[in-house]
Amino acid sequence: MGKHLVLVGGGHAHLTVLLNLSNFVERGHRVTLVGPSPYHYYSGMGPGMLSGIYRPEEVRFHGKKMAEDRGGSFVEDRVIRINPGQKTLILQSGNQIDYDVVSFNTGSEVPLKSLISAPRENIVPVKPVFNLLQARRWIVPRLKGKEVRCIVVGGGPAGLEVTANLWRLVKDNQGKARIILIAGSRLLKGLSERVRTLALESLSRRGITVIEGKHGREITGEEIRLNDGSSLPFDIVFVALGVQPSSIFADSGIPAGPDGGLLVNPHLQSVAHPEIFGGGDCISFAERPLAKVGVYAVRQNPILLQNLLAALEGKEMQTFIPQKDYMLIFNMGDGRGILWKKDFVWEGRMAFWLKDYIDRKFMRKFQVSGERKEKE
Numbered sequence: 001m002g003k004h005l006v007l008v009g010g011g012h013a014h015l016t017v018l019l020n021l022s023n024f025v026e027r028g029h030r031v032t033l034v035g036p037s038p039y040h041y042y043s044g045m046g047p048g049m050l051s052g053i054y055r056p057e058e059v060r061f062h063g064k065k066m067a068e069d070r071g072g073s074f075v076e077d078r079v080i081r082i083n084p085g086q087k088t089l090i091l092q093s094g095n096q097i098d099y100d101v102v103s104f105n106t107g108s109e110v111p112l113k114s115l116i117s118a119p120r121e122n123i124v125p126v127k128p129v130f131n132l133l134q135a136r137r138w139i140v141p142r143l144k145g146k147e148v149r150c151i152v153v154g155g156g157p158a159g160l161e162v163t164a165n166l167w168r169l170v171k172d173n174q175g176k177a178r179i180i181l182i183a184g185s186r187l188l189k190g191l192s193e194r195v196r197t198l199a200l201e202s203l204s205r206r207g208i209t210v211i212e213g214k215h216g217r218e219i220t221g222e223e224i225r226l227n228d229g230s231s232l233p234f235d236i237v238f239v240a241l242g243v244q245p246s247s248i249f250a251d252s253g254i255p256a257g258p259d260g261g262l263l264v265n266p267h268l269q270s271v272a273h274p275e276i277f278g279g280g281d282c283i284s285f286a287e288r289p290l291a292k293v294g295v296y297a298v299r300q301n302p303i304l305l306q307n308l309l310a311a312l313e314g315k316e317m318q319t320f321i322p323q324k325d326y327m328l329i330f331n332m333g334d335g336r337g338i339l340w341k342k343d344f345v346w347e348g349r350m351a352f353w354l355k356d357y358i359d360r361k362f363m364r365k366f367q368v369s370g371e372r373k374e375k376e
């Protein structure tokens with residue numbers, strides 16, 4: 001008899017399952033996708049969407065349509081609790097969904113609580129990536145007036161790309177802006193010194209101020225207070241202080257890793273509940289911590305496809321073996337990129353060309369629901 005598979009979050013790790021959803025349906029199973037929006041935005045092209053290098057319809061997947069066109073159903077809602085004993089999911093709307101097998105791909109969020117007391121439209125966490133589109137819509141009309149004061153807090157890869165692409169947004173709209181990146185102790189801490197130097201040079205060439213050795217402490221009114229007691233005024237501030245999974249697993253009494261992610265074995269299966277799976281930023285891989293990068297989410301796709309079907313039908317599962325090193329290419333917003341893999345660093349137009357090629361190829365594979373014909 002067919003079973004019920006629930007996919008929570010249509011993020012990067014679930015795309016292959018969604019693409020092959022009819023396989024599940026043809027075998028008599030029901031599949032439901034739950035997500036807060038019909039769309040999912042691809043983070044790798046998010047900063048480029050902020051600058052306008054990419055149009056929103058080039059950067060998003062229509063998860064709802066992808067599921068429904070293949071015989072699944074879509075529920076626009078958010079899972080807030082799991083009841084593993086009864087195999088039910090509690091949704092924000094108050095509704096419940098039963099499952100036989102459930103897979104989580106709910107991603108991660110920017111921890112904001114220590115920084116702000118109330119959300120505002122000019123305080124922009126860099127996740128979800130849709131926020132970058134809203135920020136673009138907020139900034140563009142204001143570029144016609146006086147200088148726009150933009151601050152980015154967080155000196156990791158996301159903070160760097162957002163800063164660099166803000167510059168492009170201002171330039172292409174013939175606006176005036178002052179862009180400051182508050183990088184914490186060091187820009188791109190933990191990456192190679194060469195990458196750091198190239199990034200710093202690229203930003204300073206364009207008149208962007210990078211503040212190192214200071215941290216954002218509190219965002220109040222229209223200014224950000226730093227740990228040395230000074231403060232900086234802003235019109236818009238982007239928060240890129242790293243990411244963490246939501247507390248949904250720990251809140252539900254399901255074993256979670258130190259970062260709060262669903263603790264999974266190499267089958268991407270909860271260490272305590274064999275019918276619960278997960279992939280992407282929301283999991284904590286028990287064997288070793290994995291960086292919160294899309295590369296792992298993408299590589300987990302075929303494993304989840306195989307193992308979810310195996311869990312429904314009592315078959316053999318595949319093992320996820322994470323790659324040791326991965327490549328990152330930063331979109332520097334000026335048509336150039338910085339590629340970094342282990343000891344190899346490469347900067348220039350070709351590096352961005354490669355990133356653009358890889359990203360567009362990825363989008364072509366999963367944009368199967370007429371996304372590109374849509375209007376913004």
Ligand SMILES: Cc1cc2nc3c(=O)[nH]c(=O)nc-3n(C[C@H](O)[C@H](O)[C@H](O)COP(=O)(O)OP(=O)(O)OC[C@H]3O[C@@H](n4cnc5c(N)ncnc54)[C@H](O)[C@@H]3O)c2cc1C
Pocket residue numbers: 008009010011012013014034035036037039040041043044045046047077078079080105106107108126127128158161162279280281282292293294295296297328329
């Ligand atoms: C600006 C930026 C640029 C980046 N660039 C790169 C890059 O170039 N390369 C790279 O490897 N990594 C990059 N990353 C990291 C990358 O974003 C993450 O590793 C990747 O998004 C993880 O994918 P995911 O599918 O796990 O999560 P997400 O992409 O966050 O997807 C999670 C999905 O789950 C949904 N969801 C969330 N909560 C719930 C809930 N409670 N119930 C139901 N659904 C829910 C969300 O709506 C979303 O659709 C970047 C990150 C940022 C912020």
